[in-house]
Amino acid sequence: MEHTFLQSVTFKEGTLYILDQTKLPTITEFLEITEIEDAWDAIKQLKVRGAPAIGIAAAYGLLLGLKNAPEENFDSFYGVLKENLTYLETSRPTAVNLFWALKRMDERAKLEREKPVAEIKAALEEEAHLIRQEDEEVCRSIGEHALTLFHDGMTVLTHCNAGGIATAKYGTALAPIYLAKEKGWDIKVYADETRPLLQGARLTTWELMQAGIDVTLITDSMAAMVMHKGLIQAVIVGCDRVAANGDVANKIGTYGVALLAKAHNIPFYVAAPTPTVDLDTKTGHDIPIEERGMEEITEGLGKQTAPEGVKVFNPAFDVTPHELITAIITEKGIIKGNYQEELPKLFI
Numbered sequence: 001m002e003h004t005f006l007q008s009v010t011f012k013e014g015t016l017y018i019l020d021q022t023k024l025p026t027i028t029e030f031l032e033i034t035e036i037e038d039a040w041d042a043i044k045q046l047k048v049r050g051a052p053a054i055g056i057a058a059a060y061g062l063l064l065g066l067k068n069a070p071e072e073n074f075d076s077f078y079g080v081l082k083e084n085l086t087y088l089e090t091s092r093p094t095a096v097n098l099f100w101a102l103k104r105m106d107e108r109a110k111l112e113r114e115k116p117v118a119e120i121k122a123a124l125e126e127e128a129h130l131i132r133q134e135d136e137e138v139c140r141s142i143g144e145h146a147l148t149l150f151h152d153g154m155t156v157l158t159h160c161n162a163g164g165i166a167t168a169k170y171g172t173a174l175a176p177i178y179l180a181k182e183k184g185w186d187i188k189v190y191a192d193e194t195r196p197l198l199q200g201a202r203l204t205t206w207e208l209m210q211a212g213i214d215v216t217l218i219t220d221s222m223a224a225m226v227m228h229k230g231l232i233q234a235v236i237v238g239c240d241r242v243a244a245n246g247d248v249a250n251k252i253g254t255y256g257v258a259l260l261a262k263a264h265n266i267p268f269y270v271a272a273p274t275p276t277v278d279l280d281t282k283t284g285h286d287i288p289i290e291e292r293g294m295e296e297i298t299e300g301l302g303k304q305t306a307p308e309g310v311k312v313f314n315p316a317f318d319v320t321p322h323e324l325i326t327a328i329i330t331e332k333g334i335i336k337g338n339y340q341e342e343l344p345k346l347f348i
Ligand SMILES: CSC[C@@H](O)[C@@H](O)C(=O)COP(=O)(O)O
Pocket: 046, 049, 050, 051, 052, 095, 159, 160, 161, 162, 163, 166, 167, 171, 172, 173, 199, 237, 238, 239, 240, 250, 251, 252, 316
């Protein structure tokens, strides 16, 4: 039986509803957002997070910025659209889905340019809903492909949260776990807590427990030990951007997990919808890595855990080189190595 997923990002009658992921796991609260600035803030503050969900929220956020846009002619309307689009692009730099979704909205506006502005606005709302709807289908398809690499009774490790709430539905890395459950398979999950913002501890465990999936929480520093003990048969993670050579940016700590998997001869899989694949970014070195405030590390657990004035480095993502990736699982199929040649075929 299919699990009932909470929808983390929806839009109805001019209001953007966002499940506030900063309040989980203790409070399940939906924000009702009607202004583009609040949509920007929700993305920046990780109230909505996870690459696909960020893209969806940005597309809906753009609609909010257009509600009072001039309707006399296309050019003045389009000027406001461009301003809002550029503004939303500044919310977070790493997940390419944000830029992809906004580009898609931009292209739809240009396509409809001969129509009255009221109709263009309606078309843009349709486009944002399409982005959301397609993500649901894409995630299910990633899950189906990933499941061919899994078997009943196995235990997998994941990092961060690439689950249902990070997407329209199912998640990317967690999609096969949900589909396995539908099939009646027994797949166990170890979830890294994922310092500093604890997406694994707060979100992945919460999601999987709600679906009745066997999940065990570990701190990031325990991953080596559980692998060494032979408890893990595969690692699967999501990602924020795949470069043309197959290097992948994902939540800080992912690179370390990939190195550990290699050392223990455990396959390391990356689940990536094609909107996360960015052929314009040549290698991992070219992926912009977000740096966040030092308080996430010094006071992240609600109390001061480091001396006042300490120097802090807080990159939110790292890059896993393609050599460490056993396969990239997309909605169009599984790519095993030779990424430079295989990734462009996704777009044919
Ligand atoms: C399907 S979500 C994939 C990635 O976006 C996810 O693994 C991740 O790193 C999220 O980081 P976050 O900073 O929580 O937005």
